[in-house]
Amino acid sequence: KRKRKKRPPGNYRCDFNGCEKVFSRAEHLARHKLNHNPTVIYNCPWENCLKSFVRKDLLERHVKRHEIRSHPIHNPTTNPQDPENSNNAASPSNLISWLFDENQADMGHLDTGPNFSGGNFFNPNDDPFGLSSNLLDDILQIPPNFPNPAQQTLITPEIRQILINLVPAIANHEYFNHLETFLDLYWTCFHVQYPILHKPSFNTFTCHPILLLSMIMTGASYAKCEPNNFFKNDKNPREFADLIADPLRLIIFSCEEFHPPSQVYIIQSLLLLECYERFATNRKLHERAFLHHGTTIQLLRRSPGLGGNPLKNKTEYNRRHNATIWEKWIEFESVKRAALFAFYIDSTHSMVFGYQLMLFSNHIQLNLPCDDDLWESYLTPKEIPNRNDSMPFLVGLKKILNREHVNTGIFGKKILLAGLLSIMFQMQQRDLQGSILEFEQLRDTWKDTLSLAFDYWNCDIMKSCCNSESSYLLKNESLKTLRPFSLSQSDTRCKLPVYHMAQITLRIQHYDYYIFAGAPWRMNVQAEASDYELVGKKVREWANSPNGRVSVVYAYLFLFEMFLTPQDSVDQLNLPYDSDSDAVLNRLNVLALVTLLTWSYNFVLKGPESTPLSGSTELVSTKNLYSIEDGYNYLRRVRNDLSRLTGRMLHTLKPIDSVTFHNTVLQYAFHLESVENKHFMTGLLGMISTRFEECYWEVGNEFSRLIENCRRRSFGSDKVRCDDMY
Structure with a gap:
């Protein structure tokens, strides 16, 4: 067995005579003290059970164990001899009650529970105006002043020169004249899968050149997908993308704004670069992505953009400053989407490449992304029919585990899958450590619960992993000719x-x-x-x-x-x-x-x-x-x-x-x-x-x-x- 890593001594010592326990958190010490000086004793009501508890939540947990043992649970994954009965599979309530329990049992100085309730770097209050709020409806009721869609890909001579100043090697490449096509391909191929940028307000004139380079690099990686065979000659456009990718990380790290608190374009650029390094280029850059993945996560952890309300209060709202408020909301939603995409990358890449997670579901206490139609639309919210409100990520994740429907957009569905993956890795780790859950029944059934949750996500949420409509943003027909x-x-x-x-x-x-x-x-x-x-x-x-x-x-x-x-x-x-x-x-x-x-x-x-x-x-x-x-x-x-x-x-x-x-x-x-x-x-x-x-x-x-x-x-x-x- 692998030796469990010893946690360093905490700062909270029990002062009861003869007790030498030390805790790393004050609330753990407070719960522990109830064992010495209980205010109420809770006795188990089950016949022939003489156990008593000093906390009501521990009694309730204990009673649940009695109930579980009195109702044997069918195990569909490990007993396929009776495949018709998976409808009676292990209830997910046991796993959910442990994962989302705010009052973990006193585990001594070993804090082995996930504790989904506190100490996270994404605060639940970071999303101060869910789309159901009157505040957001007030803010967004007047049409925004979005630029002409042509400016989403326009590259002027001035912009070209700025890009050359950053990466001189691209100036002499034969594909340098296709920068606008590469931006088109970014919107056509990457954005429809992962809409982390706000397309209606995007403007190449105001976009930071580092982010613009990242988008061009990403678009160039899709050039061979372009259905008109425009790039079918001997030179692969990824060679051009490599010219950008190779120095881009150093360019980002050398940027004056590369420090916490980080600007959102820094995070977005790092995420795009990491995807390219992992899946599109050479072994050297592939390894580099692993080495620097933690940097992006640390920038997110220390970003105040993920804490606090960008709109201090409703009295500050003034219709004359409507455009500024739109920009604040767009930036806030962009930061949230960048954080969620970082979580998605961490979970999915951990699975396909086999490395350790850095983010867990309990870290993500944000709402799911806003409605797709709102994010992609040039209209005001009032003009968007059937707009859905976004729910907290953990609420949606809990619903999926319960096999309940979640109404969220294309990007939100992928984030929920990442949440299930994160839980799977957490449970596997605790299984290996021998410290999984307090009752053996869950040890045997959590895999069944997650397997059914994955299938529920695939069949009832996505309507099949082969379904294009639930996987991509395909409503925009403007770039259909470039769509692979x-x-x-x-x-x-x-x-x-x-x-x-x-x-x-x-x-x-x-x-x-x-x-x-x-x-x-x-x-x-x-x-x-x-x-x-x-x-x-x-x-x-x-x-x-x-x-x-x-x-x-x-x-x-x-x-x-x-x-x-x-x-x-x-x-x-x-x-x-x-x-x-x-x-x-x-x-x-x-x-x-x-x-x-x-x-x-x-x-x-x-x-x-x-x-x-x-x-x-x-x-x-x-x-x-x-x-x-x-x-x-x-x-x-x-x-x-x-x-x-x-x-x-x-x-x-x-x-x-x-x-x-x-x-x-x-x-x-x-x-x-x-x-x-x-x-x-x-x-x-x-x-x-x-x-x-x-x-x-x-x-x-x-x-x-x-x-x-x-x-x-x-x-x-x-x-x-x-x-x-x-």
Whole structure:
């Protein structure tokens, strides 16, 4: 077992004679003192129970434990033999009551509970005017003086010169004349997924040049997605983006305003840069993003823009200063969205790259983003029909755990998913530390609660992760000609791959199948022979478990969504995939991980597909070796067999409610072993490896070599370690 890190002694010492306990927080000491001098004694009312408590909330908790034990709870995830009954799954109330309990039990000097109620750097009062408030309606009732939409992308000679002064290398590049197109692509590709900037008020004349460079860099990374093939020549526009990205972090760090309290454009620029560094460029910048992620988080923690009311009181409001008040509200909402996007990045990137979280759900005590129509509109709020009010993030998160509907926008739905991910990581950490919750029942059921919550989010909130309308802001038709197919309503592929990864990560650690596939190191830590042996045992145990089969079903479903049209669509087609033209953040990385996971499951159970490379320990090419079936036929066969065995379809255009969906997943998992020849994967591995080999992203090239290593092993090679991965 890992040793628990000892908390340093606190400042609050119990003064009761003979008691030597010390606490780090005053409220913990106050609660502890009740044990010495109780004001009221609460006795348990249950028959034959003699326990008593000094606090009423502890008695209520204790009584709940009696109630739980008296009503056994079905465990749908670990018992797929009865998949029809997941409707009776563990009640989420137990997990919720612990996570959101404001009065944690006296845990001594170890503050192991999440304590969602206090000490957070995002204060609940930071959102002083929810959209239901009369104040905001008063402020926004007069039309704002927004600039002409053309100024959202206009680059004048003066602006060009300012940008050249910051990054001289871009002046001589052949794509320097396409700055306006790159800004168009930012709004078309990135903004529709993550609307952290206020487009109606955006003006290149007033935008800080550092933020403008970040947007141009981001837009250039999407240039290969542009459907008119304008950038299909030999030079990849990401080379131009790299010219900006390489010095941009130093430019930001050297800026006079790079200090707490930070301006919002600094935070926004760092977030855009981090996304580019992680998913679009070379290994050097990819590593740099990890190193400096904490800097962005610290700037947010120390930003007074997240505390206090930008409108001191209503008496300051004056109609003559209407524009200024609009600007204050826009800035406030922009800061909030930047903070929420930082939280989203932290949660989702932690999952797909396997590093430790820096932000937790209890840190985010802000409202969800405002209504999409209000954020995107040039109209006054009174002219926007059916405008929704935003609710506190933690209220929305609690509703999702309770499987209750949450009315929020596209960005808000993604933030709620990040909240579920954060809770998952917190619970896994406490599970590893052996300090999870006070009652064993929750130890066994929290994964079921979260698994159902993820499916509820996917099916009942998003109406499927393949649904474009609930994933992107597609109402604006002005830039439709630049919109890539991957962001169109016609595309049936998964738009939010982190959902599938969430269901997988709930059941197996990223490290295990990554090393099992042959990765020589992870996070710069070399894998030894003993590591490969250990993960081999863990992967075998996982593959033989019900939870292992459930996670593989979610992996297969993602592969079906990526390469095949839905089962109920008119045309049964194979979907081509080009990595450089994929505009969906995270998707390429998740495709690699899901492929490795699926291969690990099948290889550890069934071994190689064939053995032409038996006895080989060299890096032999597999291009001329025969695959029993190609990737598309393999996926279609597995999908058809699962549907035939269960009598149900899971990959459909028609939305499925979360209970039916979850039950179907459990049935698929139960019958997965009956699908024959699932280890005939060399055709699929070759197809996916080629896709990664062609991409500009250097980490993608590394994945190509690792997947090719898996392919060699499926052809019988005895070499486990992929020495040429990096």
